[in-house]
Amino acid sequence: MDVNGDDLIDIVSGSYSHSEPSVDMAGYFQVLLGEKGGKWKAAQVLRGNDEKPLLLSSGSKEQADVAKICTRAFVADLDDDGNLDLVSGNFGGTFGWFRGEDSGGFAPESTWLQAAGAQMQVQLHSDPFLVDWDGDGDLDLLSGSATGGAFLFTNIGSKAEPKFAAMQTLVEPVAGHQGVIIEGETDATETPVTFGDAHLVGPNSSTRVWADDVDGDGTLDLLVGDSITVQHVLEGKSEAETRVALLAWEKKFQELMERMQSNAGGAPDAALNDEWQKHYQSKKELVREEMTGFVWFYKGKAKGDGAKRTASN
Amino acid sequence: MVSVWVAWAAPMVLAADVGFEKPLRLMAAGKPIGVESPGYACPAWHDLDGDGKKDLIVGQFAGGKMATYKNLGGLKFSERQWLMAGGTVAEVPGVW
Numbered sequence: 001m002d003v004n005g006d007d008l009i010d011i012v013s014g015s016y017s018h019s020e021p022s023v024d025m026a027g028y029f030q031v032l033l034g035e036k037g038g039k040w041k042a043a044q045v046l047r048g049n050d051e052k053p054l055l056l057s058s059g060s061k062e063q064a065d066v067a068k069i070c071t072r073a074f075v076a077d078l079d080d081d082g083n084l085d086l087v088s089g090n091f092g093g094t095f096g097w098f099r100g101e102d103s104g105g106f107a108p109e110s111t112w113l114q115a116a117g118a119q120m121q122v123q124l125h126s127d128p129f130l131v132d133w134d135g136d137g138d139l140d141l142l143s144g145s146a147t148g149g150a151f152l153f154t155n156i157g158s159k160a161e162p163k164f165a166a167m168q169t170l171v172e173p174v175a176g177h178q179g180v181i182i183e184g185e186t187d188a189t190e191t192p193v194t195f196g197d198a199h200l201v202g203p204n205s206s207t208r209v210w211a212d213d214v215d216g217d218g219t220l221d222l223l224v225g226d227s228i229t230v231q232h233v234l235e236g237k238s239e240a241e242t243r244v245a246l247l248a249w250e251k252k253f254q255e256l257m258e259r260m261q262s263n264a265g266g267a268p269d270a271a272l273n274d275e276w277q278k279h280y281q282s283k284k285e286l287v288r289e290e291m292t293g294f295v296w297f298y299k300g301k302a303k304g305d306g307a308k309r310t311a312s313n
Numbered sequence: 314m315v316s317v318w319v320a321w322a323a324p325m326v327l328a329a330d331v332g333f334e335k336p337l338r339l340m341a342a343g344k345p346i347g348v349e350s351p352g353y354a355c356p357a358w359h360d361l362d363g364d365g366k367k368d369l370i371v372g373q374f375a376g377g378k379m380a381t382y383k384n385l386g387g388l389k390f391s392e393r394q395w396l397m398a399g400g401t402v403a404e405v406p407g408v409w
Contacts, residue, residue, distance in 0.1 A: 011370075011379070011403075013372065013408065015377070015406060016407055017407045027407055030405045032403055032405075038362055038363065040396070040397070042398045042401075043377075043403065043405050203336065206353055208355035212358045214358060214388075222333065223356040224336070225355045225371065227351070228352060291350040292349070292350060292354075293354030294346060294347050295356045296337065297336065297337045297339055298333040298336050299334040299337070300333055
């Protein structure tokens with residue numbers, strides 16, 4: 001995206017937190033301005049037209065903190081007024097809109113995008129990506145979420161007055177997570193515990209989406225980034241014995257969780273907390289966990305009447 | 314015994330006119346394109362080197378760094394290069 005109109009690609013990012021000590025946990029937007037020769041300047045705080053750092057406006061008291069922790073920022077002319085706008089996701093899953101102003105730059109205060117008469121929202125960690133998904137000339141909004149998947153909010157208004165429909169699912173979120181034991185499956189050999197990453201068939205959680213004609217066939221595709229904890233068998237151990245050990249670990253973990261929940265609101269139980277901590281730490285003696293994330297390619301294909309969604313961004 | 318981690322409160326409506334082939338995990342130099350711990354891969358698609366082909370950029374949580382993968386065509390990518398800014402590896406402050 002070109003934030004300053006110099007025809008060079010700039011990079012805009014949200015962030016979780018101020019660099020300086022702060023009462024509130026609230027993230028600045030950072031921009032890396034493009035330079036000639038495919039280079040970029042160091043990140044600098046993006047400021048509003050009042051010269052103060054842009055910050056998402058707090059929502060209700062209940063969501064004040066999570067609403068200000070920004071995730072992805074996306075810059076595009078959402079209302080077709082000739083000024084670039086900034087749309088940001090946040091920890092709480094809503095979408096803030098800083099309108100671009102005629103003087104250049106962004107309005108100091110954001111408003112919240114609406115969809116189907118309510119605040120537009122995904123299941124935490126909103127991830128806005130603006131693109132004309134349905135080919136009707138206006139910008140629609142795609143998003144990932146903390147629970148995975150890819151979602152579409154179709155713009156049913158106009159280019160100048162965007163109005164979004166209720167959320168539709170493009171890619172369903174994951175039904176479970178690797179290593180989670182599904183209810184009713186008590187046999188260790190039947191649990192979905194797997195090792196390594198070779199078996200993975202699709203994105204996990206905390207998805208981030210990008211739409212473009214990646215393979216050049218004239219149809220929009222999706223790139224989806226994710227986050228996953230990959231489990232590796234320890235040296236000298238077999239997958240079978242590690243599965244059994246993990247099942248036993250999970251059972252005890254759940255028992256401890258239930259005991260802690262039943263004790264909620266009562267006097268602190270130091271012994272129980274200590275037992276929980278020791279048990280939690282003991283997992284590393286059973287398996288090596290690698291936290292990572294991958295990038296998945298979803299090749300788009302036309303359905304229904306055969307009309308192709310055409311890449312235009 | 315154990316409930317699944319995902320709890321989706323809102324009813325899901327599948328977009329009717331959308332179809333994708335099965336997802337393919339992107340590779341670079343023979344290895345899956347992945348990010349450093351604690352994960353959180355965020356892809357972008359832009360022509361970084363001006364060769365007419367868009368390249369893959371992958372943001373990550375750790376250090377607020379961004380990896381770039383030159384597009385070699387046919388969904389093939391070169392090895393990871395860290396995006397540079399001001400002569401050093403670019404970092405977005407406050408990501409974590």
